[in-house]
Amino acid sequence: MPVSDSIEQDVVEPAPAAAAPAEPQGPSFADLGLAPAVLKGLRDLGYETPSAIQAATIPSLLQGRDVVGRAQTGTGKTAAFALPILSRLDLAQDTPQALVLAPTRELALQVCEAFESYASHMKGVRLLPVYGGQAYGQQLSALRRGVHIVVGTPGRIMDHLEKGTLDLSELKYLVLDEADEMLKMGFAEDVATILADTPDTKQVALFSATMPAQIRRISQQYLHDPEEITVATTTTTSATIRQRYLVVSYPQKVDALTRILEVENFEGVIVFVRTKNETETLAEKLRARGYTAAAISGDVAQAQRERTVNQLKSGKLDILVATDVAARGLDVERISHVVNYDLPIDTESYVHRIGRTGRAGRSGEAISFVTPRERRMLTSIERATHQPVTQMQLPTAEDVNATRLSRFDDQITAALEQRSRIDRFRDIIAHYVEHHDVPEADVAAALAVVAQGETPLLLDPNDDRAQPRFEKFDVDRPDRPSTAERRSRSASGPRTTYRLEVGRRQRVEPRQIIGALANEGGLGREDFGGIDIRQEYSLIELPVGLSDDVLDKLSGTRISGKLIAMRHDGGPLRKSGGEGGPRRSGQDGQRRPPRRY
Numbered sequence: 001m002p003v004s005d006s007i008e009q010d011v012v013e014p015a016p017a018a019a020a021p022a023e024p025q026g027p028s029f030a031d032l033g034l035a036p037a038v039l040k041g042l043r044d045l046g047y048e049t050p051s052a053i054q055a056a057t058i059p060s061l062l063q064g065r066d067v068v069g070r071a072q073t074g075t076g077k078t079a080a081f082a083l084p085i086l087s088r089l090d091l092a093q094d095t096p097q098a099l100v101l102a103p104t105r106e107l108a109l110q111v112c113e114a115f116e117s118y119a120s121h122m123k124g125v126r127l128l129p130v131y132g133g134q135a136y137g138q139q140l141s142a143l144r145r146g147v148h149i150v151v152g153t154p155g156r157i158m159d160h161l162e163k164g165t166l167d168l169s170e171l172k173y174l175v176l177d178e179a180d181e182m183l184k185m186g187f188a189e190d191v192a193t194i195l196a197d198t199p200d201t202k203q204v205a206l207f208s209a210t211m212p213a214q215i216r217r218i219s220q221q222y223l224h225d226p227e228e229i230t231v232a233t234t235t236t237t238s239a240t241i242r243q244r245y246l247v248v249s250y251p252q253k254v255d256a257l258t259r260i261l262e263v264e265n266f267e268g269v270i271v272f273v274r275t276k277n278e279t280e281t282l283a284e285k286l287r288a289r290g291y292t293a294a295a296i297s298g299d300v301a302q303a304q305r306e307r308t309v310n311q312l313k314s315g316k317l318d319i320l321v322a323t324d325v326a327a328r329g330l331d332v333e334r335i336s337h338v339v340n341y342d343l344p345i346d347t348e349s350y351v352h353r354i355g356r357t358g359r360a361g362r363s364g365e366a367i368s369f370v371t372p373r374e375r376r377m378l379t380s381i382e383r384a385t386h387q388p389v390t391q392m393q394l395p396t397a398e399d400v401n402a403t404r405l406s407r408f409d410d411q412i413t414a415a416l417e418q419r420s421r422i423d424r425f426r427d428i429i430a431h432y433v434e435h436h437d438v439p440e441a442d443v444a445a446a447l448a449v450v451a452q453g454e455t456p457l458l459l460d461p462n463d464d465r466a467q468p469r470f471e472k473f474d475v476d477r478p479d480r481p482s483t484a485e486r487r488s489r490s491a492s493g494p495r496t497t498y499r500l501e502v503g504r505r506q507r508v509e510p511r512q513i514i515g516a517l518a519n520e521g522g523l524g525r526e527d528f529g530g531i532d533i534r535q536e537y538s539l540i541e542l543p544v545g546l547s548d549d550v551l552d553k554l555s556g557t558r559i560s561g562k563l564i565a566m567r568h569d570g571g572p573l574r575k576s577g578g579e580g581g582p583r584r585s586g587q588d589g590q591r592r593p594p595r596r597y
Contacts, residue, residue, distance in 0.1 A: 035087035046323035051076035094146030105131035132520035154190035186512030189561035241358035340368035347384035
């Protein structure tokens with residue numbers, strides 16, 4: 001059935017100029033028909049205005065229509081399908097009502113966490129992430145207890161369907177998230193099987209950044225009169241804003257922010273967080289560290305908001321901790337820095353946030369805290385804004401100490417310029433030196449101690465050794481194992497050959513093998529050696545010494561719907577021997593050189 005009712009939504013954000021950019025007008029979440037409990041959860045998160053994809057998609061899904069959404073990652077499409085599903089959920093039904101298919105375990109976990117945050121005021125909602133690498137026992141126990149929403153990767157969903165441990169006979173909603181990525185990773189057959197084996201009456205939402213012919217065929221075959229919604233996002237950021245990011249875990253964020261504030265030469269700062277509760281919590285922590293900080297959120301009365309903004313403009317306040325909603329329309333010229341303490345839910349919000357600095361041709365700084373699991377959003381931001389975001393390192397204790405000493409020097413210099421006051425204190429110091437026989441340098445040092453108080457002037461460099469460090473990550477790489485795990489199988493070490501029970505008969509391509517193994521086993525591209533695809537099976541070189549846990553995960557992987565049953569096959573790919581017999585390619589027995597990646 002042809003895709004119909006195309007809706008084109010253009011989101012255009014001009015580069016910030018001298019005047020504050022006009023805020024987009026549109027419906028609120030309350031206007032879309034969502035359930036009251038869902039709206040309450042959104043208010044707690046500080047969300048009031050839906051993104052373009054959300055405003056266009058949610059009403060159609062609430063009406064029961066199938067939808068094909070064409071949107072990039074970072075446009076807010078998770079909420080576009082999660083909010084309608086939660087609004088229509090029947091908590092009395094214990095068998096799965098909604099299934100969300102995602103290409104990677106990382107994305108599956110992020111989607112599951114988003115559902116949980118939106119459902120914070122819905123009692124009894126049970127969600128289950130299902131992905132390779134997680135123990136079956138944990139998943140089976142949850143399924144036996146009953147779940148309402150399952151979020152998983154196609155391969156592991158297929159495993160459960162074949163084992164009979166996942167009952168989708170009463171499924172009402174099915175979502176294909178990042179469908180083009182699933183096809184690139186070789187999940188096309190699995191997706192088609194799942195779609196065909198679920199009730200015809202289900203509602204389907206398909207989201208994809210691109211719309212290749214294969215996805216178009218899926219939509220025509222399995223979706224009923226779908227509404228196509230396209231969000232063409234054109235976002236630009238001012239060239240006067242330097243954009244940086246810091247890889248940091250959540251527990252490190254407060255200390256990281258404090259160090260950055262110590263070494264950056266700032267005037268006014270806006271720190272963006274996701275929830276209204278976090279605004280006051282963070283502002284209080286900053287005040288405890290000696291900064292003049294205040295919080296504003298959607299709950300702050302207008303009169304108080306105006307007082308706070310005026311304090312920021314006048315310099316009585318240096319740091320404002322805010323949610324997206326509270327900061328809309330905020331125009332304060334002295335804002336030199338914007339810090340994304342929490343990354344926003346979409347790229348539009350990112351552009352609005354950092355547009356609060358770098359106004360009227362002035363330079364500005366935008367710093368984003370990125371946890372290792374948020375690398376996909378960072379990629380989306382770079383693609384949407386067409387500008388690079390460069391990585392910065394956490395300031396060291398030496399960096400902080402150098403800044404503190406420089407400021408201390410400046411304070412001494414400024415005090416020396418107050419000649420009348422200096423002359424009065426000079427007589428007091430001379431009196432003390434005469435009666436206590438103490439060198440003047442020691443008296444000056446003692447006065448510095450008095451002025452400093454209990455807080456030490458300098459940090460202990462040894463503190464840095466206790467801080468966990470994150471390496472720069474590749475934002476396009478699938479979820480990867482820890483540094484310790486990766487050291488155990490260095491890419492520069494020897495490789496050995498493994499046999500996979502899929503080949504040309506299944507129309508397997510090297511990229512499918514790489515994508516599937518990287519996703520299920522946490523391998524990086526550098527871990528793969530030669531790949532030789534035969535008629536009935538394939539051979540692949542991987543590092544020697546893969547752990548039993550990794551091998552178990554990889555052996556249970558599916559490619560093109562078939563279990564690969566991976567097993568060790570001997571030495572280097574070009575040599576013969578091992579369980580696979582002589583290394584011959586195809587029925588003619590002629591050796592073909594392996595493809596290298």
